[in-house]
Amino acid sequence: MFDEPFARGQSFIHKLDPRIRLLCAGSGIICTALLRHRAAAVYSLLLAVILFILSKPKLKFAFKRILAVNIFILFLWLTVPLSPGGENFVQAGSLGINRRGVELVTLLTLKSNAIALLFLALVATMNVAVLGKALSSLRCPDKLVFLLLFTYRYIHVVLDGWQRLWSAAKLRAFTPGSNVRSYRAFANMLGMTFVQSFTRSGRVYEAMRLRGFSGSFVSAAPFKTAGRDIVFVILLVILLAIIYARDIYGVEHAGSAYF
Template sequence: MSDLEAPLSRGSGPIHRLDPRARLLALLVFSLPVALVHSQASALAALGFGLLALALTRPAPGLVLRRLLAVNAFTAFLWVFLPLDGQGEALFRLGPLAYSHEGTRLALLLTLKTNAAFLAVTALVGTIAPQDLGRALQALGLPEKFCHLLLMTHRYLFVIQREFRRLLTAAEARGFKPRTNGHTYTTYAWLLGMLLVKSWDRAERVHQAMLCRGFNGRFHSLADFSYGARDAVFLTLAVLASAAVAGLPFLRGVS
């Protein structure tokens, strides 16, 4: 299993012992106020709760750090462009460009909210094995076809990725070197076309194999979920944390 194939699901932290359905509900309850708040204090509180949830998963620091860097590579663009909206008081100037205080504040708010949401998703969903995730979503009432599509996509996305690498390695063994010219673009187009044909052929073979094994449109999981007192306590704490994130601006206003 590669680093991309849910490595966090193999842990043994307190989060892993929770019912996957409770974790999904907790994420839903927590993500709504995180997405809607406009206060930096609330965003900081959400980030703190996300860090706490992640600590309970006991992840490998290097894995989380790599993913955080990937996420914040996108938020870095917010810091470049949002302060240049030209509205509000100028924080500082770089020649003709003025970085506004309001734009910088908005970039900080979005960065905090993005990282808080990422940490929550990593802790609550990244720790669920893919086969259990589909079963939990189905138990929560999502359409079966959606859950099947999620499971099959996760299963064969990495297969297609390895197949593309194999095709690319074969092309490089024959002297192909990527450049910015028509030959490179044509080669990549042929590689993608071959990948599409191979993926279609594999899908047909997998479907036939599933039918031979009695597949009738419904996946049967061996996962046995058990919702207990520990899950209820965790879900209650998630609701309280969400209420704290949503209500913090009002509490600060009252004080």
């Protein structure tokens, strides 16, 4: 269920130093999030699509991920253009489709998808263990990295525990509904999941202490930065600078600045 389909791959992107990928993803994502004009957002989306293709993604999984991002965007498409104010495209009784609203949501759709693709290309291409190690070597606090790695390690275990309770309930013909009885069953099963988690955490900690755990993880294979990493960084910085400059000096769309 918590498979990482993008992390297994042999593309050019997968071979880059994870620290470099993380820094590039961070700057690309922040730069895109700050864009205010449609033209620059289109360029940014193009860049993201190219990087995404370079990472040779598995399309079936990619489709699901992009759909997840666009559920919220769909909600905005259904509500923002109907908000009152400004000139309307179409008027039907008291409901009008607002031109400014449509332009705003178009811009957000472009930006949102560009960021999602950048993220899939540069961050989802490493598994959580590598992500933790990369964050740690980028001076992220040890405790936070520890929390990330442990939470990831144990979501599988906690989910297993929940599924055991759930199938036991199903075997006893439990059909959930909106009533106190169902809620009590849910609450007992959820409470049990939390209690089991706490009990297990005590055992895990004792086992770790017995093995001499001192607070940080030691890695056997350090990251290495190669020539291609530097070329990648330089290219990406130039492209982002062009996109950002296009956004600041976007004369023909000056009227469409929202933020």
